Amino acid sequence: MGINMKAFMKPELKDRGTMEFPGIERYKDEKGEVIPFIIKRLSMKKIKEIRNNYKTREVYRDKRNGDRPIIGNNGQVAVINDYDGDSAGLEIMVEAFVQPKLDDPELMEYYGALDRLDMPNIIFPDKDDFKYADDCLMEACGLASKKDDKETVEELKK
DSSP states (O other), rough: OOGGGGGOOOHHHHHOOOEHHHHHOOOOOSSSSSSEEEOOOOOHHHHHHHHHHHHHEEEEEEGGGGGOOBBBBTTBBEEEEEOHHHHHHHHHHHEEEEEOOOTHEEEEEETTTTSGGEEEEHHSHHHHHHHHHHHHHHHTTTTSSSHHHHHHHHHOOO
16 A cells, blocks of 8 residues: 655645745835845755854864864764854755845945845844844744734734
8 A cells, every 4th residue: 555655745845935025114115115035935954054154163173282182081072062053053044045145246245245144134124123134034944933913913903
């Protein structure tokens, strides 16, 4: 008795699409309406790839003993594991935001940014704006619990 594999073939898992969120008061269109955020729903695989790019592992060496690796009591080489969570988070934000496209060359040139990871802090300079953008990102990517529209609107009013 075989299982029909088509039951596991979900288009929404192949292309997760985007989500739209109310924007912030700082950015309005020609009509004076707040421009919404459009955020790509990154897969957990993509998020893990980004996070792994910011992990480093280095052998701990004894500088006084010819730069030899230090061996622990358990016989294992001692290593230093480091993770730059801030940069990983900024990279995830730049990858996911479709509107505004944070790594748009014209936008980066206008603000004089050479590194695309500087853009989230430039576009969202206030702590509250950045937190809101980050919360939208977390919700879109499934890293935070999904809120209903009423909850989101109430949070915006605060």
